Amino acid sequence: MLKTPIGKLRFMGYFEGISLLILLFIAMPLKYGLDIPEAVRIVGSIHGALFVTYCVIIAYVQLKVRWNIIWSVIAVAVAFIPFGNFIYDRKLDQLEEKYS
Numbered sequence: 001m002l003k004t005p006i007g008k009l010r011f012m013g014y015f016e017g018i019s020l021l022i023l024l025f026i027a028m029p030l031k032y033g034l035d036i037p038e039a040v041r042i043v044g045s046i047h048g049a050l051f052v053t054y055c056v057i058i059a060y061v062q063l064k065v066r067w068n069i070i071w072s073v074i075a076v077a078v079a080f081i082p083f084g085n086f087i088y089d090r091k092l093d094q095l096e097e098k099y100s
Contacts, residue, residue: 006095007096008060008061009058012050013075014085014089015050016085019046021082023043027044055076058076
């Protein structure tokens with residue numbers, strides 16, 4: 001999976017997607033339901049770092065593979081949608097075969 005630029009994007013997409021789900025479905029309820037704001041501070045910081053790394057890898061893939069810019073735009077957009085990275089991963093799997 002990590003041998004191609006798109007494979008690296010898929011790998012990072014998993015981590016970014018999981019961090020978003022943890023932020024939304026674990027840290028946020030802890031903050032607002034149990035009054036533990038530290039959960040969002042910690043998980044939010046981790047998620048932010050993973051998101052920035054994900055965006056850097058998107059730029060790397062765009063420059064390395066030279067695929068249509070729309071795929072990079074979609075990659076950024078799905079990062080804001082819960083489970084979006086996991087759905088987009090199916091398309092990335094097809095694109096990985098095409099651009100390898």
